[in-house]
Amino acid sequence: MNGLIGKKIGMTNIFDPNGRNVACTIVEVGPCVVTQVKTQEDDGYSALQLGFGEAKLKNTSKAQQGHFEKSGTGPKQSLVEFRDFNIVEKKIGDVIKVDEVFSIGDLVDAVGTTKGKGFQGVVKRHGFAGVNDATHGQHNRQRAPGSIGASSFPSRVFKGMRMAGRTGGNRVKVRKLRVLNIFPEKNLILIKGAIPGHKGGLVIIQK
Secondary structure, three states: OOEEEEEEEEEEEEEOOOOOEEEEEEEEEOOEEEEEEEOHHHHOOOEEEEEEEEOOHHHOOHHHHHHHHHHOOOOEEEEEEEEOOOOOOOOOOOEEOHHHHOOOOOEEEEEEEOOOOEEEOHHHHHOOOOOOOOOOOOOOOOOOOOOOOOOOOOOOOOOOOOOOEEEOOOEEEEEEEEEEEEEOOOOEEEEEOOOOOOOOOEEEEEO
């Protein structure tokens, strides 16, 4: 599977040839450096490990520093391994740019970490409707979850019960998003629709 690591820039909208307004996401993809090449003979499978973004040396462990020295590059912010990469002639230290992997019209998958929203109630977290009626003795119960379990039997709350808790911050993949445009001179790619994560968040674009 081919892919690159990128950073979400933000959202915008363009007009397609039919004059329709299309929402899309701008992603800065690459350039990514090959930090390790895994082969079927040595590792049991073929893959390319790519690095993206610059990291500070003080925030990099000694083991990671030695790993990056082999590729002749400085510490990287993120490392992702892509198995069965079609560009097999790449070696350690080579740079892969966005136009080498993607082209206009491709269907891609976007992987990112959703925005963290902290501790939320059942109305925001699960879409509960709430009481919606402040009369008939209701007092501060409009957004309450209601009954969560039985009484004497089974005398416990079942696992998986939808309740309040931390929301967001999950790894999410959005599949089959179309590439609308590519700007190789700026390492930018325009993808139709929304991609999980906040502005500046790391995303993985796979094909």
